[in-house]
Amino acid sequence: MRTLNLGILAHVDAGKTSLTERLLFAAGVIDEVGSVDDGSTRTDTLALERRRGITIKSAVVSFEVDDVTVNLIDTPGHPDFIAEVERVLSVLDGAVLVISAVEGVQAQTRVLMRTLRRLRIPVLIFVNKTDRRGARCDEVLRSVRGKLAPTAFPMGRVEQSGTRGARSVPFTAADPDFVAGLAGLLAEHDDALLADYVADESAVSYGRVRAELAAQTARGQVHPVFFGSAITGAGVAALAAGLTELLPAAAGDAHGPVSGRVFKIERGPTGERTAYVRLFSGTVRTRDRLPFGPDSAVGSEKGHRDNGADGADGPDGAGSAGEAKVTGISVFERGAAVPAASVSAGRIALLKGLADIRIGDTVGDPGAAPPDGRHFSPPTLETVVVPTRAADRGTLHGALAQLAEQDPLINLRLDGVRQEISVSLYGEVQKEVVQATLADEFGVDVTFRETTTICVERVVGSGEAVEFNKKDANPFLATVGLRVEPAPPGSGVAFRLGVELGSMPYSFFKAVEETVRETLRQGVHGWEVIDCVVTMTHSGYSPRQSHAHAVFDKSMSSTSGDFRDLTPLVLMDALRGAGTRVHEPMHVFRLDVPADTFGALLAVLSRLRAVPRAPEPQGDSYVLEGVVPAARVHELEQSLPTLTHGEGVLESAFDHYEPVVGAVPERPRTDLDPLNRKDYLLQVRRRVSAGQEEA
Template sequence: MRTLNLGILAHIDAGKTSLTERLLHAAGVIDEIGSVDAGSTQTDSLALERQRGITIKSAVVSFAVDDVTVNLIDTPGHPDFIAEVERVLSVLDGAVLVVSAVEGVQAQTRVLMRTLQRLRIPTLIFVNKIDRRGADAQRTLRALAGKLTPAVIPAVAAHDVGTRTPTVAAYGADDRPFTEALTDLLTSYDDDLLAAYVHDEKTVTHARLRSALAAQTRRAQVHPVFFGSAITGAGMAELTAGIKELLPAPEGDPEGPVSGTVFKVERGPSGEKIAYVRMLSGAVRVRDAVRFGQDSEGKVTAVSVFDQGAAVRGDTVPAGRIGKLWGLGSIRIGDHIGDTPPPSPERHHFAPPTLETVVVPARTTSRAALHSALTQLAEQDPLINLRHDELRQEISVSLYGEVQKEVIGATLADEYGIDVTFRESTTICVERLDGAGEAFEIIAKEPNPFLATVGLRVEPAPLNSGVEFRLGIELGSMPYAFFRAVEDTVRESLHQGINGWQIPDCRVTMTHSGYWPRQSHSHGTFDKSMSSTAGDFRNLTPLILMDALRRAGTTVHEPMHHFRLEAPADTFGTILQVLSRLRAVPRTPRMDGTTSLLEGEIPAASVHSLEQQLPSLTRGEGLLESAFERYRPVTAAAPSRPRTDHNPLNRREYLLQVVRRVSGQVGG
């Protein structure tokens, strides 16, 4: 059988989990449809998910559609848990984007669609809740074309929308308006089809159009739209048929080299790590020794494969399938499995977290346990990005929003028995280089107390290009371990720039190197005082890097959100005053009858305040959507963040912390 790894994505409350339940029921996997409100769904298994009625962790279920095995991955819709969606994208063959027929296109809908298009993931759109009062199929279609992409085409006709008994019917060859619209759309992307239509439109049969629709959908050029209701079941047969016909289901290469991607890690009842892997080629079997990550290896002790709704224990995870692996103790999310060289690191598909908070244990005696628990949570969600401050004995975590605090707190209490509180969230800024800068220190020359020569040049790099480390000297000029020590330390040190913020985009070139080779006394013992070690390079590099950064100069940038605000027109003046105080930059407003529509940019630090004030400003009628847009230079005094390292910006303080042997006078 072929395998389709399918993601279900949506803005919160669009009905994504309910749709998963309905598809499982239609496929005969479950006898009774679970309820999100009652907490009885297949994919929301966490206690907090059942309590809040939202998806927090991605979950995998499986069902069959004729000769296609569908591994369906239900993802969170709340923007605070976008990191879960991020990890799923790398293993998808196709996606269904769920949109509510009542609320229409929402902020998260646009974020998700932009990402699916950028990654060219074949996507169907399912307009849900057509049984709800206020549902409007044509209005939703116009919103899809206007706000998401013009390359949408309704694949079914929806009748009695907005009533409790809507019906759905697939378009056929006799539906001329549909055929004409489909032809217009498909010929925009297919010159051969256009030429055939112009030459003799009769040659462009309905079967040829369906074939072209499937081909262009699989190339992520067009996006068929289905209507239905996950609650009543209307439109499910048509959507299921569309999933099979229009989305790709690659067979994989069972004879190819072992190659897979880990997209989720969880802990079992005994604390053991369980890795969720999508196999691209080859197969992983029980007792196989597999390589993963950069240079790790482990033996697989157990395997399960998703089949007919659940993960079933077996012996093998074959190519194309999703499975769970036990026994790989140091495995991490994003690791590549297999003997082939891992692919280059992927760029993040969504914006990074823009908030952070300090996690405070209720009892000081719980600090060590809290550290261990948060480390395990970071394995499951690397983007919470633990930040340890040894000097203040504090741990910070990164956040996408305030709801994450509740989830982290509840998880620590329920799973680890640790009660915590959180400090007020603060904004995470970044630093960007103003220009180029260079610094170096020579071995055995003041003020360098280390047995190492290191020179570094820093230069700005394009946005979102990451940190690039280059060698401006011969690789063979000293042992590779010393080069590796410099590069690793550079990457670590750039997490804290001149003002304490990460420098995400930077090109660093090593311009000078030098070392003292291994020396021994006459009796053959190693003399550390006369021999360079990797530690010398690790200790010297932060000093050189910070000197280079000082000379280059940095500017602190704060995260900005794009906002879209609908409010009664008579409240417009008051809203503008509040936006001004919050340092927002609104654009020219648009009026639609008694409603004003305002878009613009607002600092991420001000979004929560605007959300809190909006109900009173608009008599409860205001509607705010916001999403990260970009980083903007801070024009006022640059905010700084306390350092968690030994502060290489203060040479004397730094050397007192790290130097164990210093020859000569230490420079101040």
């Protein structure tokens, strides 16, 4: 059978989990449709998900349609859990974007569709809740075309919209307007079809039009739109048929080199890690030894783990490749994971035995997997997590380390000076979920300090610094020279070599690159330095030396430790020379408010340093768009109900960074401070001495 790895995505409350239930029911996987409100759905398995009625973690279920096995991944809809969606994107063959016929296109809908189109992931759109009072099917379709995809095309019409009897009627070859409209749309992307269509519309067969629709949908050029109701089942059969006809099945050579990507990690009752892996190539069998890890090399823009909080990657948080034996394999069949002896290309599998594997790792040959990367904005908030009982401090660290395995973007930040742990967040709802998870699963009660905004530093100019081996005040047996320059926004951190790769051992270059990336997490003002190019301009070392009786003498020979200890001093000198500017995150917002509250709202927006654009009147209300500092979004949310008599609607999403206005915010450092050379060298000596005593 063919396999289709399908994502269900939506703005929160659009009904995607209910649609998942209906698809499983229609395929005969479940005997009764579960309810989100009752907490009885197949994919919302966490107790917290059932209590809150929202999806927090992505979940995989499967069903069969004709000769296709569909692995369906239900993703969170709330923007606070966008990291779960991000990890799923790299393993999808296609997606269904669910939109409410009542609420229409919302902020998260636009973010998701923009990303799906950029990645050229084939998308079917399902307009849900056509049976609900207030359903606006025609208006929503116009909004989809105007805000999401101009090539969206309806595959049917809705009768008795807004009533319990609403039903979806699929268009067929007997609908001339449908055939002509679809052929005209497809001809815009196919010259041969256009020529035949212009010559004689009637000569273009319906079969050819449907085949071309499937081809262009697979290329992400057009987006079929289905209408229906997950609650009543209306339109779901047409959508299910569209999955197999219009979305491409998984590709991959089962006999090729093994290559896959981890998009989710779970821990069993005994603490054993289970990795959810999409296999792009090859076949994995039980007891196979699999290499895994990040795709890393000197000179690349990758090469470090997102989070080294559990200490598995050493003191600098840098990741490394590993290898382990697969002790168990499960694949998804008819709604559940079942044990299997092997798994081949195109499938999603649960692999056990890979103890140190992490989310985002590749298994097997990384070159055979499609490129992965960050698709959504990073978290813009952080808070310090404080255990209610001081005795739980150690347990809290272990619990948060496990949560970081499942969500690396919470980015644990350990402050060794103040003995505090902070986490990165997308919003206040995520904070509540972290608090409840720590209490329910780990028995640790916590509180949080005030949520603060995560700023970044950008390099302003060019700066260089160098320290030579055995010269001046350099106490380390290493020569390191670095030049720092700004790079375009969104380009990330690039490490380049301006010296010959063979001028010293590879491990020393590796130590410098890893330490550069680690050091840039705390710049001149304590914030992460982004979008820059670091070039190594000088290198040198003391070759391995021994006494006459062949005993290695560290005091005369360079080690990787010399380069790791010297690099922060050189890099921070170069950064100070280049100069950095602190930038704060900015959100775009859209407000729909009653006209009589508009004046009072403008005054509040001014106080919050928001920059609105010209308002757009819509009946007895105004629609206002603009930008606002991320630090003020929560305050705007809290004040909106009072300002607008409970009728205002706010949508916001991260958009870009802007230079901070006014006093520059400083972030306390959490480790050795290379900006203070005397104290830094003193702390390094103490650390080295302590290590020698333990040895």
